[in-house]
Amino acid sequence: MSAPAQILGRRSLFLLPTRGGLFFGATLLALLLAAMNYGNGPAYGLTFLLATTAAFSGAVGQRNLLGLGLHETLPRADFTGSPVGFRVVVVNPDGRARYGLMLAAGAAHAAFDLGAHEQRTVEIPWPTGRRGRVAPPVLRLSSTYPFGLLRVRSRKLVLEEAALAYPRPAARAPLPAGQAEDEARAHERGREVVAGGDFVGLAPFRAGESPRHIHWKAAAAGRGLFVKRFAGPSDEEVWLALAPTGDLEGRLSILCRQVLDAERRGLRYGLRLGPLRLPPARGPWHREHCLERLALFDGDAS
Amino acid sequence: MRPSPGHALPATLLILMALACLPLAPFLPWWSTGLALTALAWRGFVVPRRGLPAQGVRWLLAIAVATIVFLRFHTVVGERPGLSFFVMLVGLKLLESDSARDQVVLVLFGYLALMGGLLFAPTPLMGLYTLGFAAASFVALSLITQPSGPAMRARWRLSVGLLAQALPVAFLGYLLFPRIAIGLWHSVPVPVGRTGLTSVLRPGSLEALLRSRQVALRALFQGPKPPKDRRYFRAYVLTATNGRTWRAGPLWHARGHSVGPASAPYTILLNPTGNSVMPALDWPARAPRGAELADGDLVRRAHPIEHVLRYTLTARPIRRARLGAHERAQDLALPRSLDPRIRALARRLASHRGPLARIHRTLGYFVRHHFTYTLTPPPMGRDPTAGFLFRARSGYCEDYASAFAILMRAEGVPARVVVGYFGGEFNPVGGDVIVREWDAHSWTEVFVRGRWRRIDPTAVVAPASLWHGGSAALGAHGAARAGRYAWWRFTRVHWGLWLDAATTAWDNWVVDYNARRQDALLRRLGWRHTGRAALAAAVVALALLVVAIVRASGARAPRRDPARRAYDAYARKLARVGLAPRPWEGPKDHLARASVARPDLEPLMSAITAAYVAARYDGRPEALKTLRTQLRAFRPRRSGLARLTRKP
Structure with a gap:
C-alpha cells in the first residue's frame, strides 16, 4: 500500500472567505458607510471590532487544521453504478480536539470532528460510471471553524491508489453447465440446492418463512406444508468463464453475478479469464480477487 | 410529532x-x-x-x-x-x-x-x-x-478571547481611520425624550425642564473654573414681548465687541438638541470653528446639533456695544397693553437719575416687598407681569426676568431676557462641570453706559434657591426621603459622579472624535504628516499587520504533548548508544528489542517506558513527574562489548 502522508504545516494552509464571510464583509461595509455618514464614533468602533475579530478567527481556524496528518489508505471498491470510497486516515497528533473538518473532492465530501489524539478513517464516496480503475480525485481538507466566516483549506492531497469498479452484476445468471447438471441430479434425488448448502431435511412450515423454501411437491401430495432446510458449504467445484459471444460488458456482468452466486452458495469456484486461471477456492478474499480481475479485464481474448 | x-x-x-x-x-x-x-x-x-x-x-x-x-x-x-x-x-x-x-x-x-x-x-x-x-x-x-463543535462554555471562551485580542487592534484602526465626513444621505436622527431650551419664554415654559435630570452639557475648564455664580451659559436672547410671552426679535447686526482679559479656554460637550444654538459663557470672545457669533453674542452654527458637539471657547468680562436706533427701540419696546400700575411703578422707581441707580432701586423693590421664589406660583391672571408684581409676589426665574426687563424698559433702560443654564454641578472625579436640564434659567441683560450688563433678579431675591439648583427645588418629598436613605443617596451620588466622568470621557473621545481631533491627537503624538493619504496608508499597514498576525499565530506549531517531548529526549539519549526507537516501533516493542540488546539498561528503560505509557495513554499526569526524574537518571553508555568492537 502506498501511503503518501501529508502533515498540514504552515505553508500548506490557505484562508478564503466563505459565502457567509462575504455577506459579513458586505455588512461591515454597510456599517462603515453608516458610521462615515453619521460621523458616529461607536459605529466606527463596532465596525473595526467585528472586522478584526473575524480576521483573528482565521488564526483559530488555521490552528484547527495545523499538524493534522493525512495518510492515504486503500480505497473501497464497489460495483459499477454504486459509489466507491476513497479513504484517508486523518490523525490528530495532539490533545486539542479539532472541529468541523471536511474532507472534500468536488461536490463529494465527508464531515467529521476529531477528538484529542484521535485518528479516523474518512471515506469520500465517489460515483462510478464505467467498470475498471477509478482514478483517485484530488482531495482537500478544510474547515470553517470557528465562526463559519473564513474557510481554511489545505493544499491538494493527491491520492495514488485507484479504486476499482467491479462489473455491475447481472440480475440473474444460471451457473455454468457442470453445476447445472449437479443441480439436475440433485433434483432427481429429491434434493435442491438453493441457498448455499446441503439439503438436510424438512421442517413444519411456520408463518413468516419464505414460500420459496416450501416443499410444494409434498404440499400437492396433501402431506401438509413443509419447508426445506439446508446446511453447510458444498464441496462442489465449478469453473466460471466468459460466455463465448456477446458484448464484453454484458458477459462480464453475467460472470460477476456467477461469482457472487457461487460464493453465496458456498461452492468452490475457479475463474478462467483470457489467459488467466484462478484455481477453485472460496471465501471473501478469493471473491475479491476474482472481482478485481473482472474489473481490470480488458482484452477480449477468448 | x-x-x-x-x-x-x-x-x-x-x-x-x-x-x-x-x-x-x-x-x-x-x-x-x-x-x-x-x-x-x-x-x-x-x-x-x-x-x-x-x-x-x-x-x-x-x-x-x-x-x-x-x-x-x-x-x-x-x-x-x-x-x-x-x-x-x-x-x-x-x-x-x-x-x-x-x-x-x-x-x-x-x-x-x-x-x-x-x-x-x-x-x-x-x-x-x-x-x-x-x-x-x-x-x-x-x-x-459548527453545530457539532465544542461545548457552550468553550464557544463563549473562544468568542470573548478573540474579542479581547481584537480590541487593541480595532482601537488603533479606530484612531487612524481617516475621518472623512461624507454625506451619502442626509437625515436628522431626532433626539427623543429631551426637552431642551426653547427660543420662546412664557410662564411655566421652563417648568418641565426643572424636573429633568438629563445632562444638557458638560464644561471642562482648562484654567481655574469660574465660581458657580458666574457660570451663566447663554443660549437665547429674547427681545420681543407682548407682556406674556418673550420671543427672539428681529436680528440686528451686532456692533461692538467684548473686551477685557480673555479667560482660559474652556470646552463644552453639548448633548444633541436638534437646534443650532451652542450655549456659551458671557461674553464669548470669538466663535469656534464651524460656528458664528450671532446677534446678541450668541454662538450658533448652520446645522442643527444631532450628535454630541464639542467646542472650545474663551470668555471676556466686558461687552461694549453701540445700539443703533432700531435696536434701541426694540430693547425699549413695551407691550401694547401694559397695566397702568406698572407704568406708575416705573415712574416712581425712575425718579433717580442714573440708570445704575434705577437698576438698584428696581431690584430693591423686589426685596422690600418680600418677593419669594417658588416652583408652584399662583395663577397670575390676564396680565402676568402685573399679577406677579402686585398680587402674587412670588414666582420663578422667568417671572422675575420678564417683570424686571419690562420694568427696566418702562424706566427707559434698554433690557432683554436671556435664556440659558446657570451653575451646574462640579464633578470632582471627571473635573468637569455637569449642567443638567434642571439648571435651566432665565435672567436679564440691561444696556448701561455703552455696556451690556447681566442682571439676575432671581439671584437677588432668592440666592439660596439658585445656589442649590433645581434639584433642591424638587420639594419636601425628596428631602424627607433623603434623610432616611442617606447612605443610598450618597452611594448614588458617588457612583453617579463616576458614571458621569465616564460619560464625559466617552463623549470626548468616542462620540466627538472627528477629523480635526484626530489630526490634533496624532500631532500631539508626534506625527507630522497626517493627511488623508498618510492615514489611509496607515490603515492599510494596519490591515496587513492583522493579516500577518493571523498568519503567524495561525501557523504556530501546536505545543507537543509534554510526555511525548520527554520520550523524544529519551530517544535522543538512546540514539547515542545506537538504540533509538525506529519510526514504526511502539514504545513497548522498542523496549522488548532494546532489553535484549542491553539487559543492563533494562530496569530503567522499562520504568521510563511504563511511565511514558501511563502519562501519555492512560492520562495519568502524576506519571509525568516520574518520567522526568527517571529520564534525568538515564545516562546510557556504550557497552564494553561495543567499545571493543569499535576499536580497530
Whole structure:
C-alpha cells in the first residue's frame, strides 16, 4: 500500500472567505458607510471590532487544521453504478480536539470532528460510471471553524491508489453447465440446492418463512406444508468463464453475478479469464480477487 | 410529532435578535419593536411545535408591515421610518429562517439593527452593550455554522478571547481611520425624550425642564473654573414681548465687541438638541470653528446639533456695544397693553437719575416687598407681569426676568431676557462641570453706559434657591426621603459622579472624535504628516499587520504533548548508544528489542517506558513527574562489548 502522508504545516494552509464571510464583509461595509455618514464614533468602533475579530478567527481556524496528518489508505471498491470510497486516515497528533473538518473532492465530501489524539478513517464516496480503475480525485481538507466566516483549506492531497469498479452484476445468471447438471441430479434425488448448502431435511412450515423454501411437491401430495432446510458449504467445484459471444460488458456482468452466486452458495469456484486461471477456492478474499480481475479485464481474448 | 423541517433555532440566536432590537425600542413606535418581539416569541415557542407559518401568511404580514409604516410615516426613507420597517422585517425574517445561511443573515441583520441603536443613543452604556452583543453574536455564528463543535462554555471562551485580542487592534484602526465626513444621505436622527431650551419664554415654559435630570452639557475648564455664580451659559436672547410671552426679535447686526482679559479656554460637550444654538459663557470672545457669533453674542452654527458637539471657547468680562436706533427701540419696546400700575411703578422707581441707580432701586423693590421664589406660583391672571408684581409676589426665574426687563424698559433702560443654564454641578472625579436640564434659567441683560450688563433678579431675591439648583427645588418629598436613605443617596451620588466622568470621557473621545481631533491627537503624538493619504496608508499597514498576525499565530506549531517531548529526549539519549526507537516501533516493542540488546539498561528503560505509557495513554499526569526524574537518571553508555568492537 502506498501511503503518501501529508502533515498540514504552515505553508500548506490557505484562508478564503466563505459565502457567509462575504455577506459579513458586505455588512461591515454597510456599517462603515453608516458610521462615515453619521460621523458616529461607536459605529466606527463596532465596525473595526467585528472586522478584526473575524480576521483573528482565521488564526483559530488555521490552528484547527495545523499538524493534522493525512495518510492515504486503500480505497473501497464497489460495483459499477454504486459509489466507491476513497479513504484517508486523518490523525490528530495532539490533545486539542479539532472541529468541523471536511474532507472534500468536488461536490463529494465527508464531515467529521476529531477528538484529542484521535485518528479516523474518512471515506469520500465517489460515483462510478464505467467498470475498471477509478482514478483517485484530488482531495482537500478544510474547515470553517470557528465562526463559519473564513474557510481554511489545505493544499491538494493527491491520492495514488485507484479504486476499482467491479462489473455491475447481472440480475440473474444460471451457473455454468457442470453445476447445472449437479443441480439436475440433485433434483432427481429429491434434493435442491438453493441457498448455499446441503439439503438436510424438512421442517413444519411456520408463518413468516419464505414460500420459496416450501416443499410444494409434498404440499400437492396433501402431506401438509413443509419447508426445506439446508446446511453447510458444498464441496462442489465449478469453473466460471466468459460466455463465448456477446458484448464484453454484458458477459462480464453475467460472470460477476456467477461469482457472487457461487460464493453465496458456498461452492468452490475457479475463474478462467483470457489467459488467466484462478484455481477453485472460496471465501471473501478469493471473491475479491476474482472481482478485481473482472474489473481490470480488458482484452477480449477468448 | 415534530414538523418536518428542523425548526428549532439556537436559543442564543433568538436572544441575540432580541438584544439587537431592544436598544431601538425607546426611539421607534411601540408597534414596530412590539411586532419584532412578537415574531421572536412566536419563533421561539410556537414554531417548534406548529411549524413555520405558510408562505401566504408571511406575504400578508410583509404587506401589512409595509402598509403600517407607510400610513404612519408616509415614507420608508429616513431613520425612524426606515428602522421601524427594518426591525419588523427582521421579525418576518425570523418566521421564515430555517437554513444555516438564513440564520447567518439574521445575525448580520442584528448588526444593522444594533447600529441603528448606536445612532440614536451613542452612550457609554451602549458601548458596553455593544461589546456584549458582539461576543454573543460570535457565539451564535459558531452555533449556526459548527453545530457539532465544542461545548457552550468553550464557544463563549473562544468568542470573548478573540474579542479581547481584537480590541487593541480595532482601537488603533479606530484612531487612524481617516475621518472623512461624507454625506451619502442626509437625515436628522431626532433626539427623543429631551426637552431642551426653547427660543420662546412664557410662564411655566421652563417648568418641565426643572424636573429633568438629563445632562444638557458638560464644561471642562482648562484654567481655574469660574465660581458657580458666574457660570451663566447663554443660549437665547429674547427681545420681543407682548407682556406674556418673550420671543427672539428681529436680528440686528451686532456692533461692538467684548473686551477685557480673555479667560482660559474652556470646552463644552453639548448633548444633541436638534437646534443650532451652542450655549456659551458671557461674553464669548470669538466663535469656534464651524460656528458664528450671532446677534446678541450668541454662538450658533448652520446645522442643527444631532450628535454630541464639542467646542472650545474663551470668555471676556466686558461687552461694549453701540445700539443703533432700531435696536434701541426694540430693547425699549413695551407691550401694547401694559397695566397702568406698572407704568406708575416705573415712574416712581425712575425718579433717580442714573440708570445704575434705577437698576438698584428696581431690584430693591423686589426685596422690600418680600418677593419669594417658588416652583408652584399662583395663577397670575390676564396680565402676568402685573399679577406677579402686585398680587402674587412670588414666582420663578422667568417671572422675575420678564417683570424686571419690562420694568427696566418702562424706566427707559434698554433690557432683554436671556435664556440659558446657570451653575451646574462640579464633578470632582471627571473635573468637569455637569449642567443638567434642571439648571435651566432665565435672567436679564440691561444696556448701561455703552455696556451690556447681566442682571439676575432671581439671584437677588432668592440666592439660596439658585445656589442649590433645581434639584433642591424638587420639594419636601425628596428631602424627607433623603434623610432616611442617606447612605443610598450618597452611594448614588458617588457612583453617579463616576458614571458621569465616564460619560464625559466617552463623549470626548468616542462620540466627538472627528477629523480635526484626530489630526490634533496624532500631532500631539508626534506625527507630522497626517493627511488623508498618510492615514489611509496607515490603515492599510494596519490591515496587513492583522493579516500577518493571523498568519503567524495561525501557523504556530501546536505545543507537543509534554510526555511525548520527554520520550523524544529519551530517544535522543538512546540514539547515542545506537538504540533509538525506529519510526514504526511502539514504545513497548522498542523496549522488548532494546532489553535484549542491553539487559543492563533494562530496569530503567522499562520504568521510563511504563511511565511514558501511563502519562501519555492512560492520562495519568502524576506519571509525568516520574518520567522526568527517571529520564534525568538515564545516562546510557556504550557497552564494553561495543567499545571493543569499535576499536580497530
